[in-house]
Amino acid sequence: MTPSTTQRPHISAEDFEELASQAPEHVELEFIEGRLYVKGDHIEIEDFEELARKAPKGVRLELINGKLEVKPMPDPRHGAIAMWLIRLCMQERPELALYPDQGLRIGTYRKGHARPDGVLAPLDHFIAQGGEWCDTDGVLMVVEVTSHDRDTDRRDRVEKPQGYAEAGIPVYLLIDRDNRTVVVRSEPENGEYRQSPVYHFGDVIELPAPVNITLNTEKLKDYAD
Structure with a gap:
């Protein structure tokens, strides 16, 4: 597509x-x-x-x-996908939380600043840091859901993976609505993720450690547009 x-x-x-x-x-x-x-x-x-x-x-x-x-501001289907994932993460890992739009310092020397659609970390993890932008230490996964705009390819598929990998975030989950796929990037090394398997909406996905969450993505078919 x-x-x-x-x-x-x-x-x-x-x-x-x-x-x-x-x-x-x-x-x-x-x-x-x-x-x-x-x-x-x-x-x-x-x-x-x-x-x-x-x-x-x-x-x-x-x-x-x-x-x-x-x-970009999220459209209703974008928000529905984020809520679906929040609920699923809470069910499987109640000791964790998926924080929406948490500001993170990413990239080489923490000189990038991103607001992922979701940041998976322990409950109350960011309270001690305070402020709008936090370091990525202790973050297990970041999530982006593509938006229908002209920059999504460069931003979500190219530049953000690099920044997240440079920050050492273990897993980057990309829910790609344009292609109806889910990309699971893991094993960051030297500014890139060594593993990037691609799944289709409807697949059952085992997210790797340290996330260890099973995603049945059948529901994503309802949100495809």
Whole structure:
């Protein structure tokens, strides 16, 4: 199946204007064809965190491979998939929680900042760190559910796997709605995952250690679009 490339704006003009007015003094933002850019294509970590803190409600910023990104807002089927997975993880591993949109410092030297659709970690794991962005130590798995936008291939299938592998996260689960597949990346080494088996919606999947959860993905057929 050919991936969808719906040309939805990542951020509205009104939200851009509000965000630009709150940007750090030496950070100049640009708004081109519905996309948010930093002039000069570079932003310091401290400036990014300040900008993300001041973002308008509903605007979720990420820093992936050194580039400023706006995470798409989830559609109803996207949210239904996330809830399905949250409930399943709670049933099989009640000592863990799948945290939605938890900010993580990823990539080489923790210089990337991502908001996975789900972060599997022990209950109350992030309380001690506090703040919007946390380190990945103790994270068992991250989850992304593809969105129907023009950047999903680069973001979810290429750049985020690299960042998650560099951070040493044991498992990256990608629920790919465009291809109706589930990709289970594991065994991170030297900035990439050594294992990346692909399953189809409807398959029964045994997620590897340290996750150790069985996914019966038959329900995902109901959410395919």
